[in-house]
Amino acid sequence: MTLSDRQIERYSRQIIVPGFSGAAQERLLASRLAILADANEAEPALVYFAGAGIGHITLAGPGGRAAAEERAARIRDLNSDAVLAHAASVPDEIDLLFALIGGPESRSALDAVAGRPRSGAMIVVRIDAPARIAIIPDGAGCPRCAGGALLDPPRARAEHAEFVAMVAAVEALKLLAGLAEANAAALIEFDGLAASARPLPVHDLIAAASPACGCRRAGEHASASR
Numbered sequence: 001m002t003l004s005d006r007q008i009e010r011y012s013r014q015i016i017v018p019g020f021s022g023a024a025q026e027r028l029l030a031s032r033l034a035i036l037a038d039a040n041e042a043e044p045a046l047v048y049f050a051g052a053g054i055g056h057i058t059l060a061g062p063g064g065r066a067a068a069e070e071r072a073a074r075i076r077d078l079n080s081d082a083v084l085a086h087a088a089s090v091p092d093e094i095d096l097l098f099a100l101i102g103g104p105e106s107r108s109a110l111d112a113v114a115g116r117p118r119s120g121a122m123i124v125v126r127i128d129a130p131a132r133i134a135i136i137p138d139g140a141g142c143p144r145c146a147g148g149a150l151l152d153p154p155r156a157r158a159e160h161a162e163f164v165a166m167v168a169a170v171e172a173l174k175l176l177a178g179l180a181e182a183n184a185a186a187l188i189e190f191d192g193l194a195a196s197a198r199p200l201p202v203h204d205l206i207a208a209a210s211p212a213c214g215c216r217r218a219g220e221h222a223s224a225s226r
């Protein structure tokens, strides 16, 4: 894929992310992102992703057809490079799942995909308190077997939840653009606006047998005995 003059002009402002380049933009335009969230809570991140030129975005989860079509049309107006689709569940073939967990419905939706065979990386954003962002690389377990208490019942909404969601969106952009270490599992924890990161304990699905939750890479069979 080669950027057109119009695309170079449009994305020239994407310099908030260090190391950004034409090649990074081409990777974004080719990338497939699924967002699992309450549709209203997903809105700021969705607008950011579409504006940044992520080519294929699927908003997974419940929502009326009319609202879905209206949202897709709005995204098309914002940036015709981004195509927004809706799906009842997360598609199998994606580069990144961005899960925004603020209440019981989005938490159950994440729980439903947690043990499923999967491909692509995952970013889980808990916007209840204490707010945290888990970055789970491709081939590295799921929200059930990773650390970070990612499937705990949601508590009260975190202070600065929108800020946390946007920090996570920038992390997602870096991964999809190839600007972040693709195999580094990390947990970013927030205390108000202050964030600190530490390694996230994950299960290596390539080197080891499936963990107790049964998650495995898409296309591979579960190990017969463990």
Ligand SMILES: [Zn+2]
Residues within 6 Å of the ligand: 114, 115, 141, 142, 143, 144, 145, 146, 211, 213, 214, 215
């Ligand atoms: Zn797992």
